[in-house]
Amino acid sequence: MEPVALPGQPVKTVEMHTGGEPLRIVVSGLPPIAGATLLDKRRFCREQLDRYRRVLMGEPRGHRDMYGAYLVTPDSPHAHMGALFLHNEGYSTMCGHGVLALARYLVDEEVVPRAAEGETAVNIQCPCGLVRAWLAPDNTARFLSVPAFVLHSDLRMPLPNGGECRIDICYGGAFYAMVRAADVGLAEDGVASAVEYLRIATQVRNHISTAGIRIRHPDSADLGYLYGVVFGNFAPLSQPSPPPSGIRLVTVFADGQLDRSPCGSATTACCALLHASGHLPAEHSCTFTGLAGSEFTARVKTESECGGRPAAVVEVAGKAYYTGRGEFTVEPDDPLGDGFLIR
Numbered sequence: 001m002e003p004v005a006l007p008g009q010p011v012k013t014v015e016m017h018t019g020g021e022p023l024r025i026v027v028s029g030l031p032p033i034a035g036a037t038l039l040d041k042r043r044f045c046r047e048q049l050d051r052y053r054r055v056l057m058g059e060p061r062g063h064r065d066m067y068g069a070y071l072v073t074p075d076s077p078h079a080h081m082g083a084l085f086l087h088n089e090g091y092s093t094m095c096g097h098g099v100l101a102l103a104r105y106l107v108d109e110e111v112v113p114r115a116a117e118g119e120t121a122v123n124i125q126c127p128c129g130l131v132r133a134w135l136a137p138d139n140t141a142r143f144l145s146v147p148a149f150v151l152h153s154d155l156r157m158p159l160p161n162g163g164e165c166r167i168d169i170c171y172g173g174a175f176y177a178m179v180r181a182a183d184v185g186l187a188e189d190g191v192a193s194a195v196e197y198l199r200i201a202t203q204v205r206n207h208i209s210t211a212g213i214r215i216r217h218p219d220s221a222d223l224g225y226l227y228g229v230v231f232g233n234f235a236p237l238s239q240p241s242p243p244p245s246g247i248r249l250v251t252v253f254a255d256g257q258l259d260r261s262p263c264g265s266a267t268t269a270c271c272a273l274l275h276a277s278g279h280l281p282a283e284h285s286c287t288f289t290g291l292a293g294s295e296f297t298a299r300v301k302t303e304s305e306c307g308g309r310p311a312a313v314v315e316v317a318g319k320a321y322y323t324g325r326g327e328f329t330v331e332p333d334d335p336l337g338d339g340f341l342i343r
Contacts, residue, residue: 010327011056013068014105018097018320019261019294024056024068025105029328037075038082039222042091042127045070045084051338053086058339061328064088065257069098079125080112088341089254093223094128094173096143096264096296101320103133103141128173128223140319143264147304147311148172148272151215153237157207159184166236167204171306172268172314174227175215176251177204181231192250194258201229201252218307228253230266237277244279246287256343262290264316267298271314275300282312294318 011029015022030052035041045053057066067087074082083102085095103122106112112122119134122141133143152169159165165183170176184200186192208215208226217223231250235241249270251263259266267288274280285299296318304311330337 010329011052013056013326013328015323015326016101016105016320017260017323018100018264018318019290019296020292021097021259021261021263021290022065022067022323023098023101023320024062024066024326025102026052026056026068026070030070033070033072033084038072038084038125038127039220041072041082042084042222045086046091053090054339055330055337056328056339057086057088058341060336061326061339064255064341064343065260067095067098067257069095069102071102074125076123076125076130079123079130081106082125084127087254088257091127092174092227092254094126094131094146094265096145096173096266096268096316097259097261097318097320098264099124099126099131099133099143100141100264100316100318103135103143104139104320107135126173129219131173140317142315142317144301145265145268145314145316146173147306148268148314149306149309149311150273150276151175151309152213153276155208155211155213157204165204167208168237168273169208169213169215169226170269170273171217172270172272173265174223174253174269175217175225176253176266176269177208177226177229178234178270178273179204179229179231180236181233181248181250184231186231197231197250197252197258198256200231201256204229218309228259228263228266230263230270232270234270234274235277235279237273241279243281243284244274244286246289248289250291258291260290260292261294261318262288262296264296264318267296267316268314271298271300272312275303275312276310
């Protein structure tokens with residue numbers, strides 16, 4: 001289908017970041033987003049409104065690692081707002097750093113009335129499901145994930161040096177290939193060049209694809225695809241390990257997009273993995289550090305199940321900040337107006 005042409009009025013945004021990872025919240029200027037369910041709305045954006053994503057995420061208004069959110073009417077009766085998340089490749093199913101930022105934004109904009117005392121509850125419907133969040137008086141936010149689980153464990157990828165890399169595929173609102181940094185020769189302190197992370201993430205993706213490893217979610221086919229590759233200093237499943245106090249995560253998602261924060265959904269997936277291996281008991285708090293040095297705290301709150309598979313509900317906490325406001329236009333004779341990306 002042909003994308004809808006951009007209208008004459010500008011697209012207005014509020015700019016935030018969580019742990020260094022940007023969030024461009026579109027507050028006006030979009031045409032109506034049709035669809036009975038949030039996944040229907042996601043498909044509509046992909047098929048009918050993708051030009052807006054390219055304009056807002058791509059250069060010269062954005063960059064390869066820009067991230068955004070559309071606020072839409074939810075179909076869940078328990079949600080205050082629905083959110084669609086967009087990036088350099090398309091539309092994700094979950095975004096933890098986005099939920100933490102939106103919790104603050106929705107309260108500040110009085111979409112959700114601030115509680116007189118204590119935390120304010122904010123329910124956000126994401127494509128992966130209803131995500132319950134809370135905003136504290138100091139603007140720290142936390143959310144409870146949808147059920148997170150391990151789909152495939154201890155897969156093996158051969159390496160050029162004759163060794164092998166262990167891979168676990170886990171769901172934390174999106175599917176990630178979890179890789180131990182040491183297995184692929186990366187420093188466990190998270191210090192490596194972006195080129196190295198991107199190169200090895202591409203190798204991992206290609207291996208999973210050519211090996212025919214199937215990625216399916218029991219609730220919806222729309223959720224069943226590999227979203228990213230996560231590098232961390234967590235222990236292998238088979239290796240006895242005390243509960244960790246801190247873990248470094250670097251996440252490469254979408255089309256080579258490098259997350260600056262610890263990544264909320266990757267943190268969720270990592271907690272599910274560690275809990276399944278017995279390394280992370282319920283209610284044990286762990287600090288996750290991202291590429292920019294920012295931190296999320298997370299813990300397994302309760303055990304659950306998803307499609308008959310053991311799962312965990314994970315709590316992730318962090319803090320978002322405002323960086324500005326935007327007003328974006330496209331002149332009709334601009335040859336680069338629809339956006340572009342250069343790595």
